[in-house]
Amino acid sequence: MPLPKAELHLHIEGTLEPELAFELAARNGVPLPYADTGELREAYRFEDLQSFLNLYYELMAVLRTERDFEELADAYLARAAAQGVRHAEIFFDPQAHLSRGVAMGTVVEGLWRALGRSEERHGVSTRLIMCFLRDESAESALETLEAAKPYLDRITGVGLDSAEVGHPPVKFREVYETAAALGLRRVAHAGEEGPPEYITEALDVLGIERVDHGLRCMEDPALVERLVRDRVPLTLCPLSNVRLRTVDTLADHPLPAMLDAGLLCTVNSDDPAYFGGYAGDNFDALRETLFLDEKRLRELARNSFLASFLEDDEELRARYLAEVEAYEFGA
Numbered sequence: 001m002p003l004p005k006a007e008l009h010l011h012i013e014g015t016l017e018p019e020l021a022f023e024l025a026a027r028n029g030v031p032l033p034y035a036d037t038g039e040l041r042e043a044y045r046f047e048d049l050q051s052f053l054n055l056y057y058e059l060m061a062v063l064r065t066e067r068d069f070e071e072l073a074d075a076y077l078a079r080a081a082a083q084g085v086r087h088a089e090i091f092f093d094p095q096a097h098l099s100r101g102v103a104m105g106t107v108v109e110g111l112w113r114a115l116g117r118s119e120e121r122h123g124v125s126t127r128l129i130m131c132f133l134r135d136e137s138a139e140s141a142l143e144t145l146e147a148a149k150p151y152l153d154r155i156t157g158v159g160l161d162s163a164e165v166g167h168p169p170v171k172f173r174e175v176y177e178t179a180a181a182l183g184l185r186r187v188a189h190a191g192e193e194g195p196p197e198y199i200t201e202a203l204d205v206l207g208i209e210r211v212d213h214g215l216r217c218m219e220d221p222a223l224v225e226r227l228v229r230d231r232v233p234l235t236l237c238p239l240s241n242v243r244l245r246t247v248d249t250l251a252d253h254p255l256p257a258m259l260d261a262g263l264l265c266t267v268n269s270d271d272p273a274y275f276g277g278y279a280g281d282n283f284d285a286l287r288e289t290l291f292l293d294e295k296r297l298r299e300l301a302r303n304s305f306l307a308s309f310l311e312d313d314e315e316l317r318a319r320y321l322a323e324v325e326a327y328e329f330g331a
């Protein structure tokens with residue numbers, strides 16, 4: 001039985017496996033510039049974040065109907081459940097669909113068809129987090145939030161993703177203020193490729209409650225001290241960092257140093273179809289390569305539930321935390 005965990009950094013579009021991409025391409029009559037899944041997988045060699053994003057946005061063209069989004073989410077939830085994920089807070093990128101003529105309702109209702117029965121079918125509770133693309137304008141983000149208003153009962157929070165460098169958090173001050181006024185939780189990618197100053201700015205200006213990635217905080221001791229003091233969770237994605245060359249190899253990953261510094265770290269898969277593994281695969285890689293012991297692994301699992309947005313269901317959080325404490329490694 002795998003260690004129970006929450007996944008807090010997962011782009012649903014990044015769970016599109018090559019097999020499903022080809023299936024949806026055929027069903028929707030969308031041409032793909034790859035002969036087969038093998039050739040597509042060959043394209044999964046990334047230089048940096050942007051080279052990944054180019055393929056990530058290209059492949060989304062196959063997602064057109066509610067049923068497509070439902071199947072995408074259901075396939076992810078099945079895989080996640082098999083790797084011990086008990087709770088998933090799932091990002092989606094509406095602007096990447098709206099710009100292709102796919103309506104907000106198609107995306108949210110489609111995802112909801114899978115999420116709404118996930119507890120019963122997969123034993124995984126879920127929340128949805130709508131991300132703004134930071135390389136699009138602030139006006140576009142505001143329009144996106146407006147378009148999401150009819151669906152806010154299904155959306156727990158907002159996030160910020162896509163190309164980071166050159167797109168500082170301050171650009172999105174207004175949309176985050178509006179989101180907060182609507183009662184939405186706030187997170188943002190910061191310090192993945194961008195500098196530690198972006199993390200500070202996202203905390204100060206956007207009022208984020210969790211930092212996605214946040215790896216580069218380690219370059220700023222005063223920021224580390226603040227994150228430790230304020231118990232701000234970081235959603236790390238080790239296999240993603242290796243694939244996007246944010247770290248040279250997994251053995252060089254700063255996660256052990258981050259835990260030693262007292263940071264509230266969690267382990268997540270980011271875009272598992274592209275980066276070589278789901279949540280459990282990330283945990284396994286850490287155990288094998290960074291020699292994390294059972295105490296550390298349990299800490300990471302505990303952190304994932306502590307960092308989750310389960311304030312609306314503390315009973316469920318307590319149940320998950322009890323599962324983590326009762327877990328027997330090797331059983």
Ligand code: HPA
Pocket residue numbers: 011014049056161162163189192240270271
């Ligand atoms: N970083 C930024 N944007 C993204 C990512 C990521 O890792 N995955 C999908 N969009």
Ligand code: ZN
Pocket residue numbers: 009011161189212270
């Ligand atoms: Zn991400």
